[in-house]
């Protein structure tokens with residue numbers, strides 16, 4: 001199996017899906033001639049032509065709304081939002097149209113789009129090139145929201161998303177693009193869009209995260225083992241909406257302790273929801289308060305290195321929370 | 329490209345003869361346009377009465393006064409063509425052929441409506457005839473319709489999209505994103521602005537500085553034309569040309585129909601903001617008697633002809649109302665259906681409780 005990066009995984013998945021199904025097409029800013037701001041769509045316009053790899057006008061609203069209409073008429077569009085910081089012009093299309101079309105037509109009209117959105121901090125991108133904002137979309141029933149954290153999942157989940165009959169928001173973390181490599185099959189495969197996965201088994205504590213901070217959480221768990229002999233079970237959420245509650249609750253029933261990690265800021269984040277679910281459905285299982293490691297509630301991620309570091313969850317911050325949880 | 333203004337004088341002075349080389353319309357088409365307008369009017373006036381009688385709740389946005397626009401534009405669409413309607417285009421369903429029972433079920437929010445009672449009474453779509461189920465967000469359908477047109481082009485079909493919007497919607501940013509995009513990609517779509525002078529209580533003078541909204545087409549490199557929206561034949565001619573252009577690869581057209589809504593924005597709006605003289609003026613330009621006179625000139629109209637249309641349609645309408653009033657509402661838990669392609673009922677209805685694993689053993 002070839003060892004590939006996260007961004008190669010995305011590029012390969014797009015290529016394979018476009019070969020498999022001529023209904024699949026790509027639309028977004030700079031996705032064609034330039035091959036994408038991060039080169040996720042590199043080489044695709046050369047292979048599939050400008051009719052299937054569309055360099056859109058600079059207009060996020062119509063990137064998404066035209067995809068919705070095209071999907072309704074039988075296509076499988078894969079629109080791209082260059083940075084989640086600029087998704088707001090498309091918010092009507094995403095939340096009022098894509099999320100609600102199936103519902104408002106009682107299942108008779110649907111829009112299977114896969115909206116790829118690049119997100120995330122830790123890359124010195126400043127206020128408007130580092131935001132996370134995954135929560136906005138996880139709050140919208142009707143949307144599937146996924147955030148793979150490994151190259152294997154990046155490829156398998158993107159392929160599954162393109163074949164899925166629901167509108168899918170596919171969050172790809174820019175810090176992961178080139179920072180990790182994994183052996184990924186060159187054969188066709190898909191990864192479930194419904195299931196969280198246990199990345200590391202453990203009996204002393206459950207930790208849950210997604211995206212880039214999932215990788216940090218794994219490192220913190222290794223340190224907990226080597227420094228304290230504590231076994232942290234690490235769950236990669238993968239799907240932010242609808243969330244796979246069972247995988248989390250099964251783990252909490254076993255470990256009785258929970259640390260939740262998210263890069264998004266604190267209030268009403270994914271971790272808030274998971275905390276509530278655990279409190280409601282597994283109250284008896286808890287031996288300690290649920291702890292959250294999140295960004296602070298500030299408007300966006302600041303640029304200066306000191307400020308950015310303060311904002312981002314880090315291995316140290318996660319480990320500190322795990323230690324507090326273990327000591328309780 | 330040039331933006332032209334066709335007014336009543338230009339398009340209908342001698343309509344049965346060739347105008348600017350255009351062939352006169354077949355008699356059957358003229359009659360079809362008239363009878364469809366009459367049905368739309370009859371249905372909407374009836375729906376307004378039903379609302380006042382409290383027989384359905386919610387609200388309704390009547391297009392009474394605008395029938396020439398809607399019928400003239402949409403009468404020739406094929407089933408495989410798509411209509412992208414707004415809140416005021418309930419009658420687009422009648423024109424395209426959505427079964428009346430289903431339409432009136434929509435008014436009554438019954439299980440038998442195309443949306444099974446989910447949206448609001450006027451927001452009716454119908455998938456088998458490619459009528460997009462509208463959202464309330466102004467200009468949203470026009471955007472989605474633009475995407476449908478993109479698909480039609482990619483699929484090399486000769487189907488087209490007709491997207492309706494009000495003059496108020498042209499102030500929204502994403503109205504322009506859509507029209508611009510259609511221009512860039514030469515999409516098979518016809519944008520119809522029904523300029524009824526008002527967006528709720530806001531005059532068109534506060535929406536835009538331009539006199540004719542079709543001029544906006546120039547900014548996107550597509551043809552734009554303004555037409556008397558109360559002259560069904562004029563609208564039909566203009567729309568036919570635009571539809572033909574779209575079908576044959578000529579790209580989008582922007583049509584502005586100048587027209588007027590007789591009543592308030594909705595059934596709960598007394599429209600006190602309008603000068604009664606303005607309303608009277610536009611009522612005197614009622615598109616239906618105008619069409620009757622037009623037909624009569626060519627001996628295509630009589631009281632009898634009208635009575636026949638009304639009699640049979642009234643029966644149909646009464647039957648549809650009875651059907652809808654007898655139809656059930658959806659079961660409460662059906663609110664959970666059609667969120668995703670899979671069911672969320674179990675997830676929502678059966679929340680389990682976990683106990684510690686050690687205790688389970």
Ligand SMILES: Cc1ncc(C[n+]2csc(CCOP(=O)(O)OP(=O)(O)O)c2C)c(N)n1
Pocket residue numbers: 415416464465466493494495496497498522524526527528593
């Ligand atoms: C984006 C948005 N803003 C506001 C509203 C509330 N609203 C509904 S209809 C309407 C006026 C629409 O005017 P126009 O586009 O001229 O259509 P008309 O009602 O005259 O047919 C407004 C403000 C809405 N539905 N959507």
Ligand SMILES: [Mg+2]
Pocket residue numbers: 494495496522523524525526527528
């Ligand atoms: Mg208006």
